[in-house]
Amino acid sequence: MRNADEISELLRPLSRIEPGQPDGHASGAGARALLASITVREPGRAGRPGLLRRRPRRLVPVLAAAVVLAAGIVVGPSLLEDGGGAATSYANSAVEIHREGDQYVARIKDPFADYDRYTEAFHAVGLNVDLRPVPVSPDAVGKTLGMVITGKDSPDPDPRGTPDPSGPRFGGVALSVETAPRGCHPGRSSHCVMVMRIPAGFAGGVNVRLGRQARPGEEYANFDAALAPGEMFAGVRLRDGRSVHDMLAEARKRELTAVFSLIRTDEETGGLSFEPLPADRVGRGWIVWHAWQVKAGVIRLLVTPERLPENPFHNGSAPPPAS
Known part of the structure; x- marks a missing residue:
């Protein structure tokens, strides 16, 4: 087996092909010159041009390696294309996409x-996808x-009139995001990956935020999910409001640190704003x-000094905190 230095020495005097040059295509003059220069040299005599091959069988592995190297330089991305010139797969250090x-x-x-x-990867295969992974709590x-x-x-109309749990469909094929194996948690297992189809x-275009x-x-990023199943304050009911005393007890029971924000209501617009407050x-x-999950081990309680006529979060959600 030849090592890398020997192969480099063998290839050094051969014709060169520069990526992006007019003769750099696999069928161009440069590629033909490279192939010709390979086929007239014998291993071990790379520095003596013009010698014909005398032992074809010995040369086959080296010739194959040289041709692969040349192909990688000349037409590397095209190895991922179909016969019509459309890319069918692409990979970089972050993601790999296959048709x-x-x-x-x-x-x-x-x-x-x-x-x-x-x-970069989605555009390479002709898809206008803006995928942004964002930090979330473990269950998300x-x-x-x-x-x-x-x-x-636009998505195919659903004859049942209800959203398809697998995702919107186009031509009968769902546009979906999932984990593989399904239900696993990326980060907890090296065999668990996030998959988009x-x-x-x-x-069209797709903008996706993926946990x-x-x-x-x-x-x-899923700060407003604190009361959802599996999250920090799962099972806590705040529809009618509860005292800070009670909520601090809940936080201690769940080994959480509580921080606070004061709720302010704009009388003209009815909009809400939040002012961080020290615990004292x-x-x-x-x-x-209401409660927001801030980060691992920290819960934010949204409070008022006195009881309001109704819960300002009657729809169950809250606007995002100020950045």
């Missing part, structure tokens, strides 16, 4: 990568926080109307 039947399947290899790496990892579909494409031929594992100390300014008899 599988009537859909593209994207597997997220690095959920902490900059989202530009995902955009691998779940979609929001999906916006733009452009002329997009119908081939989809001409990823939060780094230590990183704040959650909050009375134990104040009323908690």
Whole structure:
């Protein structure tokens, strides 16, 4: 087996092909010159041009290696294309995308990568997808926080009149985000990955926020899910408001640190704003109307000094905190 230095020495005097040059195509003059220069040299005599091959069998592995190297330089990306010139797969350090039947399947290899790496890959296969993994609580990892579909494409009408749990469908194929194996938690297992499926031929745009594992100390994007099943304050009811005293007891029971924000209501618009408060300014008899999960181990209680006529979060949600 030849080592890398021997192969480099063998290839050094051969014709060169520069990527992007007019003769750099696999069928161009440069490629033909490279192939010709390979086939007239014998291993071990790379520095003596013009010698014909005398032992074809010995040369076959080296010739094959040289041709593969040349192909990688000249037409590397085209190895991922179909016969019509359309890319069918693409991979970088963050994501790999493959055409599988009537859909593209994207597997997220690095959920902490900059989202530009995902955009690069989707654009390479002709898809206008803006995928942004965001930090979330453990139970929301691998779940979609929001999906916006733009452009002329619109989902197939659902004859049942109810949303398809697998995701919107285009031409009968669902546009979905999931984990593989289904239900696993990326970050907890090396065998668990996030997977996005997009119908081939989809001409619209997709903006997706996908939950990823939060780094230590990183704040959650799904802050408003604290009362949902599996989250920090799962099972806590705040429809009618509860005292700070009661909620601090809940936080201690769940080994959480509580921080506070004062709720302010704009009398003209009815909009809400929130003012962070130090704990020593909050009375134990104040009323908690809602809770946000800030980051691992920290819950934010939204409070007023006195009881209001009704819960300002009667629709069950709250606007995002000020950045």
